[in-house]
Amino acid sequence: xxxxxxxxxxxxxxxxxxxxxxxxxxxxxxxxxxxxxxxxxxxxxxxxxxxxxxxxxxxxxxxxxxxxxxxxxxxxxxxxxxxxxxxxxxxxxxxxxxxxxxxxxxxxxxxxxxxxxxxxxxxxxxxxxxxxxxxxxxxxxxxxxxxxxxxxxxxxxxxxxxxxxxxxxxxxxxxxxxxxxxxxxxxxxxxxxxxxxxxxxxxxxxxxxxxxxxxxxxxxxxxxxxxxxxxxxxxxxxxxxxxxxxxxxxxxxxxxxxxxxxxxxxxxxxxxxxxxxxxxxxxxxxxxxxxxxxxxxxxxxxxxxxxxxxxxxxxxxxxxxxxxxxxxxxxxxxxxxxxxxxxxxxxxxxxxxxxxxxxxxxxxxxxxxxxxxxxxxxxxxxxxxxxx
Amino acid sequence: xxxxxxxxxxxxxxxxxxxxxxxxxxxxxxxxxxxxxxxxxxxxxxxxxxxxxxxxxxxxxxxxxxxxxxxxxxxxxxxxxxxxxxxxxxxxxxxxxxxxxxxxxxxxxxxxxxxxxxxxxxxxxxxxxxxxxxxxxxxxxxxxxxxxxxxxxxxxxxxxxxxxxxxxxxxxxxxxxxxxxxxxxxxxxxxxxxxxxxxxxxxxxxxxxxxxxxxxxxxxxxxxxxxxxxxxxxxxxxxxxxxxxxxxxxxxxxxxxxxxxxxxxxxxxxxxxxxxxxxxxxxxxxxxxxxxxxxxxxxxxxxxxxxxxxxxxxxxxxxxxxxxxxxxxxxxxxxxxxxxxxxxxxxxxxxxxxxxxxxxxxxxxxxxxxxxxxxxxxxxxxxxxxxx
Numbered sequence: 001x002x003x004x005x006x007x008x009x010x011x012x013x014x015x016x017x018x019x020x021x022x023x024x025x026x027x028x029x030x031x032x033x034x035x036x037x038x039x040x041x042x043x044x045x046x047x048x049x050x051x052x053x054x055x056x057x058x059x060x061x062x063x064x065x066x067x068x069x070x071x072x073x074x075x076x077x078x079x080x081x082x083x084x085x086x087x088x089x090x091x092x093x094x095x096x097x098x099x100x101x102x103x104x105x106x107x108x109x110x111x112x113x114x115x116x117x118x119x120x121x122x123x124x125x126x127x128x129x130x131x132x133x134x135x136x137x138x139x140x141x142x143x144x145x146x147x148x149x150x151x152x153x154x155x156x157x158x159x160x161x162x163x164x165x166x167x168x169x170x171x172x173x174x175x176x177x178x179x180x181x182x183x184x185x186x187x188x189x190x191x192x193x194x195x196x197x198x199x200x201x202x203x204x205x206x207x208x209x210x211x212x213x214x215x216x217x218x219x220x221x222x223x224x225x226x227x228x229x230x231x232x233x234x235x236x237x238x239x240x241x242x243x244x245x246x247x248x249x250x251x252x253x254x255x256x257x258x259x260x261x262x263x264x265x266x267x268x269x270x271x272x273x274x275x276x277x278x279x280x281x282x283x284x285x286x287x288x289x290x291x292x293x294x295x296x297x298x299x300x301x302x303x304x305x306x307x308x309x310x311x312x313x314x315x316x317x318x319x320x321x322x323x324x325x326x327x328x329x330x331x332x333x334x335x336x337x338x339x340x341x342x343x344x345x346x347x348x349x350x351x352x353x354x355x356x357x358x359x360x361x362x363x364x365x366x367x368x369x370x371x372x373x374x375x376x377x378x379x380x381x382x383x384x385x386x387x388x
Numbered sequence: 389x390x391x392x393x394x395x396x397x398x399x400x401x402x403x404x405x406x407x408x409x410x411x412x413x414x415x416x417x418x419x420x421x422x423x424x425x426x427x428x429x430x431x432x433x434x435x436x437x438x439x440x441x442x443x444x445x446x447x448x449x450x451x452x453x454x455x456x457x458x459x460x461x462x463x464x465x466x467x468x469x470x471x472x473x474x475x476x477x478x479x480x481x482x483x484x485x486x487x488x489x490x491x492x493x494x495x496x497x498x499x500x501x502x503x504x505x506x507x508x509x510x511x512x513x514x515x516x517x518x519x520x521x522x523x524x525x526x527x528x529x530x531x532x533x534x535x536x537x538x539x540x541x542x543x544x545x546x547x548x549x550x551x552x553x554x555x556x557x558x559x560x561x562x563x564x565x566x567x568x569x570x571x572x573x574x575x576x577x578x579x580x581x582x583x584x585x586x587x588x589x590x591x592x593x594x595x596x597x598x599x600x601x602x603x604x605x606x607x608x609x610x611x612x613x614x615x616x617x618x619x620x621x622x623x624x625x626x627x628x629x630x631x632x633x634x635x636x637x638x639x640x641x642x643x644x645x646x647x648x649x650x651x652x653x654x655x656x657x658x659x660x661x662x663x664x665x666x667x668x669x670x671x672x673x674x675x676x677x678x679x680x681x682x683x684x685x686x687x688x689x690x691x692x693x694x695x696x697x698x699x700x701x702x703x704x705x706x707x708x709x710x711x712x713x714x715x716x717x718x719x720x721x722x723x724x725x726x727x728x729x730x731x732x733x734x735x736x737x738x739x740x741x742x743x744x745x746x747x748x749x750x751x752x753x754x755x756x757x758x759x760x761x762x763x764x765x766x767x768x769x770x771x772x773x774x775x776x
Contacts, residue, residue: 001630003403008396014646015391212611212631212638219603226599242389243600246646250600255643258402258634 001209001259008253010145011171014246018049018135022057024171028131029089032059033082035103036094037067041137044181050094050135062086067095067102070152070159070274070281076105076116083110083130091132093169096190097141097281100134104149104167107132111166117153119162126164134172139179139244140190140282142197142252144172152275157355158362159275174249176241184232188340189282191228191244195221196285197251200267201260204296204304204372210259217256218311223247225312229339263371266292269380272359277351286336287346291386293329296373297322305329346387356384389597389647396641398533399559402634406437406523410445412559416519417477420447421470423491424482425455429525432569438482438523450474455483455490458540458547458662458669464493464504471498471518479520481557484578485529485669488522492537492555495520499554505541507550514552522560527567527632528578528670530585530640532560540663545743546750547663562637564629572620576728577670579616579632583609584673585639588655589648592684592692592760598647605644606699611635613700617727651759654680657768660747665739674724675734679774681717684761685710693717734775744772 013020025032032054041047054061064079082088083106093103107129109116119126136144143149147168152159182190198217203209223243230240250256269292270284293305302321309315309328313335319327337344360380369375375383401408413420420442429435442449452467470476471494481491495517497504507514524532531537535556540547570578586605591597611631618628638644657680658672681693690709697703697716701723707715725732748768757763763771 001403001627003401003405005399005401005405007399011393011395013391013393015389017391017393209627210630210634211614211627212607212635215607215610216604219600219607222603223600239389239597239599242598242647246598247600250643255638259630 002261004258006254006258007165008145008168010169010253012145012174012249013171014174016175016177018053018173018175021050021133021135021173022053022059024133025059025090025092026057030059031087031089032061033064033079033086033088033091033106034061034094035064035067035079035091035099035106037065037069037096037099039065040181041094044178046094046135046137046178050092060086062088064106067099068152069098070278071098071102071105073105073115073117073120073151073153075102076109076151079103079106080109080116088130091130092135093132094135094137096136096138097143097193100132100136100141100143100169101149101151103132103134104129104143105151105162106130107167108162108164116151116162120151120160124164126162126166129164129166132167132169134169135178136172136174136245137178138182138186138190139241139248140193142194142248144169144174145249145253150271157275159271172249174245176238176245179241179245180236182235184341186280187231187235188228188342189280189286190248191224191282192286192336192340192342193282194244194248194251195224196266196282196289198256199289200264201257201262202304202308203260204263204301213256213258213260218308220247220251220256221308221312225335232340261372265369265371265375268363268369269383272363273346273351275362276355276359277349279349279351283342283349286340286342287344287387288383290329290333290336291383293332295379295383295386297325297329301325301372346384353388356381360384390649392646394642394646395553396533396556398557398641400533400562400637401559402562404563404565406441406561406563409438409521409523409561410441410447412521413447413478413480414445418447419475419477420449421452421467421474421476421479421494422449422482423452423455423467423479423487423494425453425457425484425487427453428569429482432566434482434523434525434566438480448474450476452494455487456540457486458666459486459490459493461493461503461505461508461539461541463490464497464539467491467494468497468504476518479518480523481520482523482525484524484526485531485581488520488524488529488531488557489537489539491520491522492517492531493539493550494518495555496550496552504539504550508539508548512552514550514554517552517554520555520557522557523566524560524562524633525566526570526574526578527629527636528581530582530636532557532562533637533641538659545663547659560637562633564626564633567629567633568624570623572729574668575619575623576616576730577668577674578636579612579670580674580724580728580730581670582632582636582639583612584654584670584677586644587677588652589645589650590692590696591648592651592689601644601646601648606696608635608639608644609696609700613723620728649760653757653759653763656751656757657771660751661734661739663750664743664747665737667737667739671730671737674728674730675732675775676771678717678721678724679771681720683767683771683774685713685717689713689760734772741776744769748772
């Protein structure tokens with residue numbers, strides 16, 4: 001087992017507790033930047049609720065709206081400019097992972113003064129940023145309770161990470177009711193993002209040592225497998241939405257990382273796909289993950305892949321490790337492409353072969369992808385080919 | 389499912405990371421109060437390591453030693469006086485739950501200026517206290533990562549709680565190696581304390597609604613059942629000690645409370661026993677818990693008790709809820725009194741009937757114990773009788 005640091009100071013209000021919003025914001029000041037996406041919060045009424053609360057309590061609210069599903073560095077810069085001009089004290093992100101990630105970019109750029117892309121390219125951890133408070137409307141990225149953001153530069157087809165305790169949200173309001181209006185497709189994509197965050201830290205190296213955490217991981221994956229179909233069929237099922245929402249936070253709040261080997265290969269490979277083709281991240285992950293598992297399947301990884309299948313998909317006991325692992329990958333594929341109903345190939349999403357080589361190179365950042373199995377650009381390209 | 393707040397800002401360094409100690413302390417100042425118990429840290433060499441590090445880095449260290457297994461309010465007051473006289477900036481607790489709880493009392497009394505018992509009796513949450521950093525040497529109370537302390541007043545035979553974010557440790561160093569020297573008996577008692585913290589939040593009301601959390605709870609209990617016998621037999625088994633240590637923190641860092649009904653009946657009943665007889669808390673809990681479960685067993689609680697047995701002790705499926713629940717309580721008793729080797733009655737610990745009535749009244753704080761089943765002083769006395 002590896003040594004680890006657990007530190008997650010985000011204060012989460014789970015359930016019907018929005019009444020605490022103004023006191024959370026007030027700690028930082030009265031000038032708020034409200035960040036949101038394409039307007040679904042206007043349709044749901046959440047926008048009116050929040051702006052009503054803010055104006056009643058004497059906040060001065062500026063707005064950054066229209067955040068893209070893969071948030072762009074230019075939008076972060078635009079937000080940072082508003083922060084400087086309006087002397088913003090605190091950022092209120094109302095939305096899912098894109099809105100929160102964008103807010104993190106805004107918060108970092110506003111405190112730093114430079115273009116967010118320059119800050120990202122510098123690669124330093126962000127210590128200073130404007131404080132961020134979140135109202136979550138999607139169960140997916142875990143960004144509500146972590147210190148990471150993923151920002152896209154569409155001029156260069158790059159999608160890069162920004163990280164540091166400075167951009168960890170100070171508080172997050174998680175009300176499962178706010179996810180009732182999510183369409184089936186978004187529910188499915190979000191769910192697979194959660195699932196994949198757990199796989200990123202699963203013991204695929206074959207030498208599991210932190211038994212308790214391994215069981216936690218399997219629980220969270222099983223939660224996703226159990227409740228996503230329920231939420232898709234009954235979008236207003238509180239129990240299903242609540243389990244998925246808290247699974248989203250738990251998957252990435254570092255409880256499940258503890259002592260484990262981190263290997264975000266699928267995330268790295270997918271970021272290139274959505275950087276080039278602007279697809280939904282969770283869908284890209286669902287296409288890539290079973291192929292990646294197939295590609296890295298050998299005697300060292302088979303026992304772990306088989307165990308995942310047994311624990312999460314009830315794959316039967318008693319098979320050889322290789323056979324069991326193959327059945328487990330089948331079960332995962334079935335979950336992605338039948339239960340979640342996601343299209344199973346890049347081709348069906350309109351992705352051709354024209355950029356595969358470049359994408360493979362970029363995903364390795366000029367070297368290789370290190371993890372459970374080291375992947376060269378050539379390996380990544382082969383995995384992309386399996387996804388066509 | 390209930391609404392909940394998750395907020396746990398303690399920074400945990402798990403494993404071999406004591407190198408970060410001085411930088412953690414330095415944030416608060418250079419005047420440290422080192423708090424510890426009966427000297428086992430001198431035998432293990434940890435005392436020399438820590439004081440060596442502090443003096444090398446130019447800290448001025450004062451000491452409060454000899455903290456009792458059930459820490460006394462007079463010791464807290466003594467520590468608070470040192471804090472005032474020596475202008476202490478930060479408290480370093482090196483030990484298990486008793487030392488940490490005592491440090492919390494010191495921290496609160498030092499900031500407040502009054503006698504700690506007056507503060508406790510006032511019953512307010514503690515917002516202001518001196519900062520506390522912990523080096524953990526026992527897997528048991530979870531005090532390293534929570535906002536609670538239990539302090540005893542031996543003059544009045546009272547044992548009371550003190551709570552608030554002010555006394556939540558800022559950082560905790562958890563190295564499983566520091567628990568290698570724990571005797572079998574302490575390992576067993578600590579383990580059952582962990583186990584009982586989970587039961588305190590288990591869904592005994594029979595209407596479980598937070599599936600993911602329920603599974604987490606069962607994992608933590610199963611971790612205790614699996615690794616405690618290993619740690620007792622092989623005290624230097626890192627894997628066993630690490631699983632128990634992190635189980636201790638996870639059991640009380642509020643991850644497992646989320647959305648559940650909290651019913652610390654066993655803790656309330658036990659606190660009176662150790663207040664009157666100064667026994668080891670975890671041992672008292674092990675004697676009480678199976679009797680409490682037997683006492684509250686009825687058609688509404690049977691399904692949950694049976695599920696606990698199935699999930700944690702592999703009690704067989706397919707029985708009626710009542711039969712299954714009885715088998716589950718048997719399995720729990722077997723774990724406490726055979727696997728852990730703990731004496732099974734108060735009588736064997738030298739506890740007579742002389743104070744049972746008073747203890748029962750005190751445990752109800754002048755009213756009743758509210759929880760899954762409301763317990764009157766008369767109920768509590770009957771449960772105590774079952775423990776004789």
